[in-house]
Amino acid sequence: MITYPHMKKTATIGVTAPSSGVDPELHQIVKDAVARLEEKGYSFQIGETTWTQHKAKAAPALTRAEELNQMMTNDEVEVIIPPWGGELLIEILEHLDFESMKTKWILGYSDVSLLLLTVTLQTGIATAHGTNLVDLRGEACDPTTAMWEQALSTESGGEVIQYSSEKYQMEWDHANPSPHVFHLTEKTEWKTTTGERVEIEGRLLGGCVDVIHHLVGTPYGDVATFRRRFIEEEPVVWYFENCEMTTTDLKRSLLQMKLAGWFEECAGILFGRSAANTPVEGYTAEDMYQELAHELGIPIVYDIDCGHVPPQLTLINGAYAKVETENGQGKVTQWFK
Known part of the structure; x- marks a missing residue:
């Protein structure tokens, strides 16, 4: 447990x-x-x-x-x-x-x-x-x-319910500090690879792909043992955010996770907004999300409130979560069970 x-x-x-x-x-x-x-x-x-x-x-x-x-x-x-x-x-x-x-x-x-x-x-x-x-x-x-x-x-x-933000920050403006630090100017829109309503349930795990993919193959990244020991083999909802990677860097890292078994019994993946996701020869983050959704046969939600493009939700590793998104808006319910 x-x-x-x-x-x-x-x-x-x-x-x-x-x-x-x-x-x-x-x-x-x-x-x-x-x-x-x-x-x-x-x-x-x-x-x-x-x-x-x-x-x-x-x-x-x-x-x-x-x-x-x-x-x-x-x-x-x-x-x-x-x-x-x-x-x-x-x-x-x-x-x-x-x-x-x-x-x-x-x-x-x-x-x-x-x-x-x-x-x-x-x-x-x-x-x-x-x-x-x-x-x-x-x-x-x-x-x-x-x-x-x-x-x-x-x-x-107990449970905690969070909703997608109304606006997010495109860039820092340290010369003009705001009352709440961030400069929230752009309309938030959670997106899905199908363009349709998505509902996903499972145990949350995730973080910044740039660093957590280095756990693959080490004693510290044994997801299979964690699933057996602590969550009774329940499905996992992964959330990721990309700080500095190009789209091909990101795809390689995610495939490394897949080959290591991290996505076995994966219910879906959430991707945070990113100021990186630099396209390579026209290969965009959206292309990668579509490929990954097809390869894994799971729903993918992207541009959520998570990571280096604030603001962000508080996502609890290990909590049981239900993620719902429709018409660009999202809701995350987490149960501490």
Whole structure:
């Protein structure tokens, strides 16, 4: 069975950098996010790795792993939210003490999604793919992003319902900060490969394809054992988002997952909006989605609220979900069972 953490309204949040830390000139945005959440009643324990960054990582792998291990076993820390993602989280996996991890939420995306998926596959503890810490520094929070609190506060056995956003952000405009950090200007439209209504049910798993495909063939990416051990062979609904890949990079990575058996008993795939998906010789992301839907014989929904083109839903690895989309709008119901 999946084990679901529960966040109290006055939880202590641990901030550590399992991937990238924050350069000194950007320390203020972390402090701003912490101050906003302290106003709401949260308290903080902030690890040293949060404040350092050198050669594409916050600190050496063992230092990052030890700080995360400490927070995962510290009863005072109830939720872990890294400042943001990065590049080299994969370096810490072999140093993590999965057997000693206590049941608490880890929230994030990008490179952090590699940690989230690994923890859920290894331990059966649900993890939360959603906003990162620095994006919570605004005066307000858009309705889609704000759902992280409700999702993480849902009791085991409960349900959380989220809807597609009204608008999304096309590009960052740091020179003109908005009250809720993001500049939501473009109309959101969830799409399907058939152009028709889609309904999918199963256990959610996923993350940023750029990094999680590197789990294939390692002890940390054993999806078959996870399905037998924790979800009684139930179907999986995969969600993916692409940070930097071309369309052919993306297709190769997904076929690697397919050949490794990740898509056995797959009920459907959700793809987040992407600023990447660069076409190669006219081969577009839409072409790839159509091919994949045909090859796997499953429904595919794309341009959902997930990943590097905000805002994004809070998707719980391990939760049982029902995804419904029609006329460009979507609804995701997650049951913590």
